Amino acid sequence: MDLGTRKILDRSFTAVGITSIVLMALALLIVVVPIVRGGLGALYFTGTVEHRKIQYEEFGEGDGRRLTREIEETEKARAPVYRFLGEFEAEMESMDPVKKRELASKYGKVKRVLAHMLGPLPGEPEPILLRFQYGRTRWEQVEESLHDLLFVTKWDYSNPEEMAKEYFVPRIDEFRGTALAGLFPYVENNIESMMLPRPTFYWGFITNKSLDAHIFGGIWAEIQGTFFLAVGAMLFAFPLGVIAAIYFTEYAKDNFFTSMLRSANSTLAGVPSIVFGLFGLAFFINTVKVSESKSVLAGSLTLAIMVLPTIIRAAEEAILAVPITYKEASLGLGSTKWRTIMTVILPAALPGIITGGIISLGRAAGETAPIIFTAAVSVGATIGLADVFSSPTPALSWNIYNLASEHEAANEIRHVQYGMVLSLISIVLLLNLSAILLRARISKKLKG
Amino acid sequence: MTDTVSDSGKKPDAFVLSPEKLRRQRIAKFVGEGFLLAVASFVAIVVLFIFYFVAVDAIPFFQLRGFTEFFTSTGWYPADEPGEFGALAIIYGSGMVTVGSALIAVPLGISAAICLSDVLPFSVRQYAKPVIEMLAAIPSVAYGFFALVIFAPLLQNFGGPILMWAWWLIAGPFVLLAVIVAADLLASGKGDEARERVMRTAFTLLFGIIAVGFLYWVGKTLSAIQILSGTNALNVSIILSFMALPTIVSVSEDSLQAVGRELREGSYALGATRAETIVKTVLPAASSGILAAVILGIMRAIGETMVVWMASGNSSHIPDPWFNYLESIRTLTATIAGDMGEADQVTGSARYHVLFAMGLLLLVFSFVSNFISERIVVRQRKILAGE
Numbered sequence: 001m002d003l004g005t006r007k008i009l010d011r012s013f014t015a016v017g018i019t020s021i022v023l024m025a026l027a028l029l030i031v032v033v034p035i036v037r038g039g040l041g042a043l044y045f046t047g048t049v050e051h052r053k054i055q056y057e058e059f060g061e062g063d064g065r066r067l068t069r070e071i072e073e074t075e076k077a078r079a080p081v082y083r084f085l086g087e088f089e090a091e092m093e094s095m096d097p098v099k100k101r102e103l104a105s106k107y108g109k110v111k112r113v114l115a116h117m118l119g120p121l122p123g124e125p126e127p128i129l130l131r132f133q134y135g136r137t138r139w140e141q142v143e144e145s146l147h148d149l150l151f152v153t154k155w156d157y158s159n160p161e162e163m164a165k166e167y168f169v170p171r172i173d174e175f176r177g178t179a180l181a182g183l184f185p186y187v188e189n190n191i192e193s194m195m196l197p198r199p200t201f202y203w204g205f206i207t208n209k210s211l212d213a214h215i216f217g218g219i220w221a222e223i224q225g226t227f228f229l230a231v232g233a234m235l236f237a238f239p240l241g242v243i244a245a246i247y248f249t250e251y252a253k254d255n256f257f258t259s260m261l262r263s264a265n266s267t268l269a270g271v272p273s274i275v276f277g278l279f280g281l282a283f284f285i286n287t288v289k290v291s292e293s294k295s296v297l298a299g300s301l302t303l304a305i306m307v308l309p310t311i312i313r314a315a316e317e318a319i320l321a322v323p324i325t326y327k328e329a330s331l332g333l334g335s336t337k338w339r340t341i342m343t344v345i346l347p348a349a350l351p352g353i354i355t356g357g358i359i360s361l362g363r364a365a366g367e368t369a370p371i372i373f374t375a376a377v378s379v380g381a382t383i384g385l386a387d388v389f390s391s392p393t394p395a396l397s398w399n400i401y402n403l404a405s406e407h408e409a410a411n412e413i414r415h416v417q418y419g420m421v422l423s424l425i426s427i428v429l430l431l432n433l434s435a436i437l438l439r440a441r442i443s444k445k446l447k448g
Numbered sequence: 449m450t451d452t453v454s455d456s457g458k459k460p461d462a463f464v465l466s467p468e469k470l471r472r473q474r475i476a477k478f479v480g481e482g483f484l485l486a487v488a489s490f491v492a493i494v495v496l497f498i499f500y501f502v503a504v505d506a507i508p509f510f511q512l513r514g515f516t517e518f519f520t521s522t523g524w525y526p527a528d529e530p531g532e533f534g535a536l537a538i539i540y541g542s543g544m545v546t547v548g549s550a551l552i553a554v555p556l557g558i559s560a561a562i563c564l565s566d567v568l569p570f571s572v573r574q575y576a577k578p579v580i581e582m583l584a585a586i587p588s589v590a591y592g593f594f595a596l597v598i599f600a601p602l603l604q605n606f607g608g609p610i611l612m613w614a615w616w617l618i619a620g621p622f623v624l625l626a627v628i629v630a631a632d633l634l635a636s637g638k639g640d641e642a643r644e645r646v647m648r649t650a651f652t653l654l655f656g657i658i659a660v661g662f663l664y665w666v667g668k669t670l671s672a673i674q675i676l677s678g679t680n681a682l683n684v685s686i687i688l689s690f691m692a693l694p695t696i697v698s699v700s701e702d703s704l705q706a707v708g709r710e711l712r713e714g715s716y717a718l719g720a721t722r723a724e725t726i727v728k729t730v731l732p733a734a735s736s737g738i739l740a741a742v743i744l745g746i747m748r749a750i751g752e753t754m755v756v757w758m759a760s761g762n763s764s765h766i767p768d769p770w771f772n773y774l775e776s777i778r779t780l781t782a783t784i785a786g787d788m789g790e791a792d793q794v795t796g797s798a799r800y801h802v803l804f805a806m807g808l809l810l811l812v813f814s815f816v817s818n819f820i821s822e823r824i825v826v827r828q829r830k831i832l833a834g835e
Contacts, residue, residue, distance in 0.1 A: 004632060004636065005629065005632045005633055005636055006721050006723075006724070007721065008628060008629060008632060009629060009721070009723050009724075010721040010722055010723040010724070012625045012628075012629070012723075013722070013723035013726070013727075014563075014567050014722070014723075015621070015625070016559050016563075016621075016622075016625075017559050017560065017562050017563025017566075017567045017568075018563055018567070018568075019559075019621065020555075020556045020557075020559040020560040020563060021560050021563050021564070021568070021576060023556060024556070024560055024579075024580070024583065024693060024697075025579060027583070027690050027693075028579060028582065028583050031586065031590075031591065031594050031690065032586075034594070034598050035590065035593075035594065035598075162674075163674070163676075240487055240490060243483075243484060243487040243488070244484075244487050244488040244490065244491065246484060247484040247485060247487065247488035248488060251481055251484055251485070252488070260492065261488055261489060261491065261492050263818075263819070263822055264491050264492035264494075264495045265491050266818055266822060267495050267814075267815055267818050267819075268491055268494060268495050268498075269818075270744070270747050270751075270814045270815075270817070270818040271495075271498060271751075271811060271814055272747075272750070272751025272752075272753070272781060272810045272811070272814055273588075273751060273752075273753060274751070274753040274781045274784050274785055274807070274810070275498065275502060275751075275807045275810055275811050275814075276498075277784075277785075278502055278505075278784065278788075278803070278804060278807040279497070279498045279501055279502060281788075282501040282502065282504070282505050282804070283497060283501045287501065305494055305498075308491060308494070309491065312491070338477075338480060359585070362585055363585075365587075366585075366586075366587025366588070366589070366590070367587065367588070368587070368588065368589045368753070368754050369588075369753040369754065369781070369785060372785055372788070372789075373788055397587055397589045397754075398589075400589045400590070400592075400593055401589055401592065401593075401754060401757070401758060404592075404593055404596055404597055404758065405596065405757075405758055414597065417593065417597065421589075421590050421593050424587055424589070424590060425586060425587070425590050428585050428586065428587055429582060429585060429586070432581060432582060432585040433578075433582075436578050436581065
């Protein structure tokens, strides 16, 4: 190979390396950007009058007098809609039975869409579920409903080779010549005065409890549950981990027993998280019976076992990073080994140990699999501190899964899911960021 | 250390511990160290407990149903009466996404690690490392959410074009590089410089046209693919590779760093370029550490639950043909997570214990691969320390 080829090879080698770094950064961006965008949409969006109604009636937030005025305004704008419905119903009475039956089902669909958009129609019985007591709270949902109202969705199966294609037919065609025909253009033109959309900053998304399985309201119960679980796990794991690290760095002799303990530590670090869940179920709940069934305590203990190896490793590294001169000076002054550890080594290693603790806290907060069988429930109220020994809790990580894949209206509450993911990611990344900054400061300090 | 102060003359007794005190101190030391040891052994006890309690609940399954069905049948109907508990397809699914994610993450991760440790200047590396840590810190359920809600619909609607773009982006640069290098190799060494230049241009053009044709043909084939369901093995493999990357990068970077300056400088001194130094000197020296990194990354992928549960489609069958990554699959972890909810009301049934059998399988796998990677790292450390 001559020099030119070697140079080209060298350059291309560098290019490959840099491309892979860029690809990784791209991967991070591709994952994070849509989540941040969607998540912010849960906090800041165009809210309708229905949103303000819920906030006032369920949480006592907002300006009551202004709301009353707005409701009056929307009632006025909605009145013609209800008049159209009334007129059409009267007209239907006089139709011949075949046509009546045919139109009745189509009319039922119109009524369902309208009730979904505007809230319960006058004259109907008051619905029991909260989700049917209010109309659409977000403007983009209103737009979806409007589209549903104006168009019928049909599927084109004409080409058996390809997947069926969706297409839309104006709904007004079904009601041509009846009293209902006027409804569609009216709603299309007056939708804004019927819903009064306004840019809304919904801080309550974080601090409110959820209403009717997250159809409305916020995610406070989940945030609190995550907090309890993660902090609980650290209460167990942090002291244990630091003590074990002291043993490994200061007392352990270099023998078979110690190396066995060390490989036990790395084995524990490699156990799949779902197996921790199985163990938590089989041991803490079915054998030791720390609680009747799932509880925050059982979940915290399971998480504690999971993060223990990380804490031990981080604490070990932090202790080993303390310059040996500190220790020698202290021992030289005649203090005992234990005193040296407590007064010299640990204080010097503390920031490093705390860094490890913070990272583990983030990991405990984000982990799902270990709490599925031990602590998490999909719907639940906020629990008090006294309940942690006996009752399960909703948690961000579990509820993200649950809302995204098991919720009956998963498609309608995407904004809640995005909001939850963003909250969880922000919690975890902020914890990690503070750990990184703390570590940078330590390394600067140790360098002098 | 306390009985040597007698010469100073001033109150020597103050520094001498009475036998009583000495004994108490010794007991305190013994108790204290015993306590430390007990806490440190806690981890080992936990590991034993995990094995014991998972095995205790797994064994009844094998007593009830034996081994053959679990490992050789693909019929998974745990809810039927009597149920079928063939986990072969599920084990295959786990293996499939693991291999898939390794295929993406290993080359990418190793080249990123090399770039971080040997190519980029220190100032850039300082910022790249935290980014990698962030990638590692994002909770798995967030990746799962991304895979299910954002990525799966994209794959389903624009699967072909996405595959084509990925092909062009990833294979394109490599193929073009290969063209340049191949042309250069064939043209060089003919002596005459002018002739060499002409030949090089001719070869580059010839190979370039062939290469672009090849890229275009594969891209066109890919873009014609219709993906029926976005929740499939490909989706999961890609997302899992994101999750395995940080582990692979940081562990292999550590082992590349551990190789030390002397080897590198020796190679440079002999006139090798950076690429030659890395490929022929540094990589062989760090190979066992990199192997350990790959094993750790694979472990992360096979043990991952949320992503596969949310985005793999959870259908228990072996894809047809066996390498079809566009079909839905089901994995061990997702089965445990998904079936326990229905099974745990009936503790004692085969349906409950089969999940522990799967847990045991995962546990044994992680134990074995952890053991291997640890051995490898220890060996590398010994070799680098000078055999």
